[in-house]
Amino acid sequence: MEEKMMINGLLGDEILTPERLSSLLSAKKYAEVKLLLEDVPSPDLAELFYEMDEGQHTLLFRLLSKELAAETFVEMDSDLQESLIERFSDRELSDILDELYIDDTVDIIEEMPANVVKRILKNTDSENREIINNILRYPKDSAGTVMTTEYVRFTGDMTVADALLHIRRVAIDKETIYTCYVTDKNKRLLGIVTAKQLLLAEPDTPLSEIMDENVIFARTHDDREEVALMFDKYGFIALPVVDKENRLVGIVTVDDALEVIIEESEEDFAKMAAMTPTETSYLKTGVFSLWKSRIPWLLILMLSSTLSSAILSGFESALPAVLVLFIPMIMGTGGNSGGQSSVTVTRSISLAEVEFSDLFRVFFKELRVGILCALTLGVATFAKVMLIDGLLLGNEAVTLLVALTVAASLALTIILAKIIGATLPLLAKKIGLDPAVMASPLITTLVDAISLIVYFFVASNILSI
């Protein structure tokens, strides 16, 4: 789908396939390669590397201009970055690091083994090293870990003309120049000025006149997902991050917010499907890593199903054979009902739409939805058991009371499943556990056991077994 419009561009005439690139490299036509690569966007360049022989990686990388090399390096995954760093000279490494934005350097460091981290820090100038070390000290998944310290800062006494001049001087090193920050001499945030405001104002206007003082900001220790969601709410391009003393220490840019949103929801998808999130994309993740991400929960859930077996073994002899036929249906519907509620509530927690104080609202909402679903499915199940299992499939053991037992058990299970599914994630959040894990098959296991107990309880009352 993604296409490039090649007007006048070299790529317009010559499509750069991995095969063509490989053969050009083998033929040592380096000047030609250099020229071709200049027009490839860095994310596509990074993808080209994966299609090339590993032996050509270093050569290819050295043919990139300094700036493009750094941009491409950032787009690679950590395995490829590590293997390149290992082949870099200290000089090359330090050249790349000079070109990187601080937040990208931090992202890279976070994925590298200790010896590589040491080499990276050794080849960073002392000022940046201190900034990096500060960022690395912020808690996992906090705003501090996604922010960059390279923003444009003005003082309140500057005019629009001063500000534009300042931008021209520093723009090259800043991650965005479109939102700029006015601070006092202690770096306390006073207001925000956008490039749009600067372009529209008269040159001699003082910034203090045009700046927006109603600043929305995040704190270094805020959760990065909550910060990212503020970009969706307010439509920001960048958001300032302040420390405990309200001093501006960095900014989060919208591209990082987008990445956080995608990463966090992929993590939730994985957890809800009973997996540990993996760092790399599916096709790039090895079989062993996939196994490692999937096996722990499968083992836990397998073991926890002992509960259902034990309950079944306690009641089985008393249960008429015909009722056994409907166990999968009751357990399945219970699991599905609970799963619906838990996924809904868990996502609402992630999107900061629901919090623990809403517990009772959620409880009553799910109770009512549960009763509606229970009535609908109860009636449908009664009809289905009588008509399909009884008449159509000709099972003579299916009596009116059997159908009633199945339908009533199902209805009760649905209500309980919905309430458990909706409230457990909130309780988990409250005591500091991950709600997404609660939305996983763990709830199904719990609901499985409960549905069996309900089934036996209802059966013993209706059928007096």
Next chain:
Amino acid sequence: MEEKMMINGLLGDEILTPERLSSLLSAKKYAEVKLLLEDVPSPDLAELFYEMDEGQHTLLFRLLSKELAAETFVEMDSDLQESLIERFSDRELSDILDELYIDDTVDIIEEMPANVVKRILKNTDSENREIINNILRYPKDSAGTVMTTEYVRFTGDMTVADALLHIRRVAIDKETIYTCYVTDKNKRLLGIVTAKQLLLAEPDTPLSEIMDENVIFARTHDDREEVALMFDKYGFIALPVVDKENRLVGIVTVDDALEVIIEESEEDFAKMAAMTPTETSYLKTGVFSLWKSRIPWLLILMLSSTLSSAILSGFESALPAVLVLFIPMIMGTGGNSGGQSSVTVTRSISLAEVEFSDLFRVFFKELRVGILCALTLGVATFAKVMLIDGLLLGNEAVTLLVALTVAASLALTIILAKIIGATLPLLAKKIGLDPAVMASPLITTLVDAISLIVYFFVASNILSI
């Protein structure tokens, strides 16, 4: 978490709670309210409305400045928008519509009933009405439906000074001025110029010298999620959208891309939990709407479980009672294994990391992961059945052969479940169905039936029943 820094701002001294606002309105202190509201960001203002009596909505809305009123209106959900529109005079409605960006107007129209749409279109000027009607004709979830037509366009013969002057003249009506587009007289896209480039270049430089001709673009009919993912890949603030003749017809901005990413992943969460996605957030969705979104799949899955019941009923009499105890465990583990694979592959499809041509790579990957998981869980299950169910719980019917039957059935089920779970979403995508629906409990139902057949097959071979 989200906080406002109130420096000099009126809100710094007086916190604007819904209660305070309500009492100010009752006391008819309109001038004071007006002043207070000016400093509240529009998304927060929209939230304030939900906390107020409905009777105060129109009054409150009329106290907002034209621009703020339009910004706030966009942030409301469609129910509130509809109830306000019903109380607007035609004049008021047309004032609001004048202030809105076209893409926001389209978003609103898409959620309104026919009579409201008619009124909106009647109160839109004829030029905009035509643009809106064109946008409404694009296919559902296409790039055309999320783009805006309000972008900054230059011609190639303009200089940097011309461009900056042009921006100053038109900026107020444009959604972004930070990425601008150079086209020929037929609106064919020639290149991109950013505000940063304009700020850094000499005033007399022709745009043709500084523009980036290697333009990445989307087409009007491209899927909006794929377009949104390009923002993550390339870090854009805006992306041009062209028609079949490569004419620039609009741009997608990063805030819309962020919204698309969030909406699409929430839709996938809902579908994977066997629900129809709802438009509004959980707490704002009514009990009946929640019921409607949840009941169809519960019914379908309940009915489809007839398959498992039928299989059970065919074999049950031949099955030793002890084996019945492990049915929940085998079915559950099968469902969990298949769910892991299907969620992984479905998300990879959504993120455009995997496509149908990867079918065999996916198949072999899952086969190998499946075998690893099967071996691990098979051994663990054998041990668990012997030690926990046999020794610990003292079930004398648990023999070595029973444990072997359970373990072997489980292992075989896991491999089959993983292959089905991973390949069905790809097949669904290929024939134009929604892969996320395949990742839903539908796969569980299928795997349930298969696991029972496997169980009986293995049991009849090992235990010769």
